Amino acid sequence: MTDLKITQQILENRQALLSVEAPAQRVEEAMRAAAKDAAKRYTFPGFRPGKAPYHIIVQRLGRETLLQEAAERMGNELYSEAMIAAEIKAYGPGTLTSIDWDPLTFHFEVPLPPEADPGDYRSLRLPYTGVDEEELAQNLQKQIDAIRQEHAIWEPVDRPVAYGDLVTIAMKVRVNGEVVLENDDWDITPNAQNYTLTPIFDAAFIGMHAGEQKSFSTLFPADGDSAWAGEEGHFEVEVKSVKSWEIPPFDDDLAQEAADLPTAAALRQIIHDELRQRMQVEVDNEYQNRVFDALLAQATCNYPSVAVEYQLNVMLAEIDQRYRELGLQSLQEVLRITRQSQEEFREQLRPNAEKRLQLELVIQAIIEREQLVVSDYELQRSFQTAEFDDETLTELKERFDNNISYRAILMDTLLQQKGERLVLALAKGEEVPAPGEHVAEEAPPSGEHVAEEAPPSDEHLNV
Template sequence: MALNIQKEPLENHHVKLIVEADPADWEKAKKQAARKIAKQVKIPGFRPGRAPYKVVLKHVGEGAIIEEGLEILVDELYPRLLEEAEISPYGPGKLVEISTFDPPVMEFDVPLAPVVELGDYKSIRLPYEPPEVSDDEVEEILEDLRKRNATSESVNRPAEEGDIVYMRVSARRLDIEDEDEAILYSGQFSSARIGEENSAAERQFFPGFSQHLLGVSPEEEKTFTHTYPDDYEDEDLRGAEVEFKVLVTNVQTYQLPELDDEFAKEVSDFETLDALRADIRQALEQNAQQEYQQAYGEEVLQKLIEDSTLHYPPEALEDQKEQVIANLKQRLAQDGLSLESYRQFLGQSDEEFEAQVAEAAENGLQRELVLAEVAQAEKIEPDADTFNRTSTALLQSLISDMTPKQVRDLQKGDLIPRLLSSLAADMTLSRALEYLSTIARGEPWPPEAEEASPQAETADADAEDAAGEEEPAASEAIATNETPTPAAESATEPTTQESEAE
């Protein structure tokens, strides 16, 4: 017989379900409860579990049987209730109220599974203009290679333009009378290449610092003052007048190698400088293409999110917040840091941290829900070859340090299926993003030659990174959270409030 169900939508993507239990089901549940209690409680004159219902009722009281009977009734009734009410739950519902016990009339509050109403993603078009690599960018890389292969030699003469100077620096503020508070540095070791804008000393003290070292010889000391501008990045030093005392400990010449074919042979596997230049350009173009493609894909996705309507319960967002924090802790642990020390370093208040986590969680949840809906609508699946290659690398990495017994134990559990399922879900979302980017460029799907698809290359690289490469730096962990929405594994199991159930 069908259940007598009243269904009422609630705010925050929940639904209220009021159901009246069948009297026969309720009597059956109470008898099962009595047998269960009889096995747990010693009743004089009866073996465990053999006492009649009325004897158990008299021995433990009606309240105990009702409490136990409700648990049995709800466990049997709740899955049927969801099915007959045609409810797709996000997670377990909550037994809110029992208005009567003869038979029980129960009220449940159930969070609903997320629902996504996609915008017209097939009509989204955004200009696709990959950046070009300039000659200056190539030369900048070559210049960096020259610097890394430069030679130096100590000299006993006054420092000249281009020399490397090693020094001890002391500094005090002239606008503060207290000597202890005025001291900024006391014998601080530093170095600078005179004329180089981004040297260690230029970054640590102030731009142009190295010019004050011209003409100073080893073991000589020079004193000079500097007034920081009112818009200086360090607010504490804005407008401050500071006296610097610099003791030069060493002066070295700095010789850059000639930029020719011999240099190319020394720093690479190429025979000519032109071949090295071409390789640098190709690498820069690939990096620029991948970065642009990733940004382009996210722009398309954000447009679709704005055009779509999403409904999800607060529980989904809370689960996503927990996952954001868990991912952050894991990445920090790889760097030997705790969440507390990380927050202290950033100087974040509780409110600032919670706001950052909430924003990342909401963005991540909406991103995953929309991509998953696109994948379902377009029947998108991971590329089989990429999945096989990536999953093999993942499993090899997982068992690389295990003993044969540990590998056998691993195979008996459910960790491997869960890892492969998670990998497949991640790759499906990446491929859905590739699909959106392809359509937004006005190109056909699937691409005629997927090997040439920049988005496909990026998706494959991302998937392989997930199989064994290092995760993003801790400072990026919150913003890059991409963990799939937690599955509602116990969605058909309600929670109860004991005080109300009694």
């Protein structure tokens, strides 16, 4: 039972306005306590330190001053007492918004736990198409062509020069009778569009053989950047060698050279499997995003602004950790180099943080409706099957055995993943257990082997 006069009003976005009126007797007691401290801090003529009577202190300092000091003394205590009396479950620290002095009344704004209604999530359906086999075949051929290009070389050829060849020439150029350019070993690649000196210069070599000489004249383009723009040049050239860009076939020899594999078929299969795996991840991620967007579109969420700030703090910490794991500087240092303030970067992340928060809230609501559970066996497997080194695995096991908070975080993570997998299964039209009938996986009987499932990502385990 409390002697406080408490009124509360639920505001938008899960905020509660809590008004707490302090009893006059408790206000008077707090003011006298403030006066007693003031008697020790200040000098009052005619009285020894700490001995000035209450009415003298009120006359000297003023009732308003003592009331303010009393309010400072009482604020936190009355807030805690009022929260208990009003049975309010706060999501975060409350904020003192104002004080009325007569009677002494505190006004607090309190963030309440977020709420979410996932809507009819069990009726959500979106088609799942899987990997596009035609696109996979096209990407496979692109990879093969890229490998062939990487191992292509210039090979000498016994034929006339063609556009695109690598031609080694000797050349002498005269302008107005003076030699302005001379080179006995110059490599050019004749090109019909992006010419070397002039369009006629490149075309002059087409059809020539190694050892053949030729003389010709041509104007340097007037709009070009040559030192002799607009002037006529007389060229004496000799083709010394002709090479063609030879792209090797995709055969066993190339497989051995490119990947140390015995056959082209083996290399093709590896490329195919890696492409399929990568494309499968892309397809699954794209499908997941579409499903979650559709889920959020039918759901409703209500949360205090501080919930978004918490989510932003988590995202910033994750980004900072990723930078450090990559061997880069901290996020703060990266922002300094890019001349970006943390506030600006934070605002850039805000839309993603809000969407991430909404998804977490909706999935949590689904977890509660479906009564999803996680067993101790699933908790232990979540890090025991992950690809950690022995030292990290030992550290995680110690946390799991001795740290209740770590177990709780790990359980929340696994529940979130179960909820997400359930939504995806429903969207694909797969058969799933009815709400309340989900069963957690338990340890198999001794000696029985159970195939391992993919563990949670390392990101979820770094807590």
